[in-house]
Amino acid sequence: MSEEFEFEAPAVVFPGKVAQPQSAYRVAYDLLERRAPAEALDVLEPALEQEPRNHGLRTLRAWAYLIRAQLGRAEQELAALVDDDPSDVWARHALGRALERQSRPAEALPHLRLAAAMSGDPVHQAAANRVQARVAQLS
Numbered sequence: 147m148s149e150e151f152e153f154e155a156p157a158v159v160f161p162g163k164v165a166q167p168q169s170a171y172r173v174a175y176d177l178l179e180r181r182a183p184a185e186a187l188d189v190l191e192p193a194l195e196q197e198p199r200n201h202g203l204r205t206l207r208a209w210a211y212l213i214r215a216q217l218g219r220a221e222q223e224l225a226a227l228v229d230d231d232p233s234d235v236w237a238r239h240a241l242g243r244a245l246e247r248q249s250r251p252a253e254a255l256p257h258l259r260l261a262a263a264m265s266g267d268p269v270h271q272a273a274a275n276r277v278q279a280r281v282a283q284l285s
Contacts, residue, residue: 167193167200174206183210201230205237212240220244228257235265243273251280 170193177186187210194203204227211220224241227234242257255277262270 167197167203171202171206174203174210178206178209178213181213183213186210201227201234205234208237208240212244215247217244217248221248233264235261235267235270238264239270239273242277246273246277246280251277251284255281 170189174186174189174193177183177189186206190203190207190210194200194207197203204223208220208223208227211217211223221241221244224237224244227237228241231237238257239261242254242261245251245254245257255274258270258274258277261267262274
């Protein structure tokens with residue numbers, strides 16, 4: 147017995163066009179994977195106007211800011227994400243990296259340590275070790 151399945155492709159969204167937040171997420175994620183943060187932000191902003199508290203969309207916006215080296219904006223978004231969900235390992239690690247990239251290792255270290263402890267990820271641990279060494283060097 148063969149069953150036929152119908153799959154619905156996500157809507158095509160062009161930068162600057164209003165889309166449903168779900169399709170905006172998929173399109174923006176794909177754009178960020180392709181290292182196109184400006185285009186991703188063009189897709190995310192209208193969706194975030196519809197759902198300003200959407201954690202997934204805000205996470206993608208933070209990622210786009212990091213890629214564009216808009217570190218102040220990234221820090222602000224990531225700090226809000228961590229406040230909303232302290233167990234968000236990605237946001238906590240990314241906040242630590244944003245602070246580190248702004249030459250603020252002492253502020254970055256607690257976030258990086260906590261992300262490493264929460265995840266057990268060797269990449270997170272390496273970042274915490276790197277920043278710990280930088281903090282010790284500055285002391």
